[in-house]
Amino acid sequence: MNGAISTPLEHHRLGLKLQPIIIGQLYLTGKLKAPVYLWQEGLFQEIFHTGEVPNKDKIKGLISNQVREVFMHIEDIKSVQEQLESALIKVTRSLSVGDPRENGSRALKLMALNLDSLYQNPHDDELLMKQFQSMQNMGKFLMENKKLQSNFFSDLGKENFHFTILQPMMSSILLLGFLQSTHMFHEREIETLFLTSYLKDIGIGIIPEDKYDVKGLTIDDQKLFAHHAEFSHEILDGRVPLTKNQLSIIKHHHFLNDRLKRILSKDTRKTEEMMAFGIESTLVAVADMLVAMTSTRPYRQGLSVYQSLELVRKMIAEEYPQEFRALVVYLKQFFRS
Ligand SMILES: [Fe+2]
Structure with a gap:
């Protein structure tokens, strides 16, 4: 693990600037404006550095090690949320173009991640409406793809x-x-x-x-x-x-x-x-x-x-x-x- 933050003061200051995100959201991150941390054994451990684009295999490795959330600076979180919203709109608008199984699974995953943002910002009208519209499209898509419903579920x-x-x-x-x-x-x-x-x-x-x-x-x-x-x-x-x-x-x-x-x-x-x-x-x-x-x-x-x-x-x-x-x-x- 890279650079643990060791002094209590550093820790406190850092904690104020960080927010937890679901680790899957890291897939949507571009070049980081600030490091990403893991909370481990009572310390923030730096896992991705400033300027780095989080490596997909490393994210996968963390997920298979049961890591569920990581901590990110607020400025990076904003850009992840924007990415997430635009990816979600794109995929739910074109669900029927291409492979429905692949499109549906991707859309459902993105919707779940977006729902987490909504839990944290329940009064954000734009976020709520985007989720609502994506759900409307998803409902129609699921009804048209009866045979895939149990696959999506599992x-x-x-x-x-x-x-x-x-x-x-x-x-x-x-x-x-x-x-x-x-x-x-x-x-x-x-x-x-x-x-x-x-x-x-x-x-x-x-x-x-x-x-x-x-x-x-x-x-x-x-x-x-x-x-x-x-x-x-x-x-x-x-x-x-x-x-x-x-x-x-x-x-x-x-x-x-x-x-x-x-x-x-x-x-x-x-x-x-x-x-x-x-x-x-x-x-x-x-x-x-x-x-x-x-x-x-x-x-x-x-x-x-x-x-x-x-x-x-x-x-x-x-x-x-x-x-x-x-x-x-x-x-x-x-x-x-
Ligand atoms: Fe409930």
Whole structure:
């Protein structure tokens, strides 16, 4: 590793000028105006120097060593974000030109990275609209490329990105594919539910990053987590063309969590909260839960699809038996292909 910053004063000064970025964003960096650091053993370690263009093999090596974020000077971050936005617009506008698998995977990766920028700057209108438009194009593209949906889902799952940026896209792909398979919804409805599902966690930026990966949150932290759905609603209301119904789905997208908690703690008391939310909210929430339950977190192993479906059955099968059966059939095929 090159040049560690050793004195506490140097460290403090440096910390003020740096911001974390997802390591994948380094692929979009040109010539660096300032060094890039890794936070290791309590010190900033310089990994790329001023004037250097970060080497792709070195970035790949860091990723395979489980490095997820690096620290970059604010002036370089601005240019990475500009690069990211223009690459995203370019690729999502020309998704159907060339190889759809390659285009789709690239676009999804760029969108996930852009979503991270949005979490950090949720009030940036331009950034939000660019993401919104890219999502609209992506929704149409995914619907036209049904056969590739499960490939895109598994490609994304292999990225070494944080779950907060992977889960919205993965659950939205799953949701879109399932809605399409049921033939119960018009194309337009599927598109809007896809957007709703994707944007539902945009308020997650209120949660400090060190809280994501820990087991056993305090009551206050749990409240903060629960509040992200309302914050997403606040951020989006009046800024993007979503209907009242879509905004309400976003605001309540964790409404099944209490039911899941009761199931896990074997509490058999019945509540009537469910039907008030309707099938659209239920499916958005279920897709989100399925992705969450089947993925591994630093503090727990992921469940199998079968185990997760068993929990989903207990949550929704009484109210929505037909939809639940359709979901089982759909997922069997989705995870086999
Ligand atoms: Fe959420």
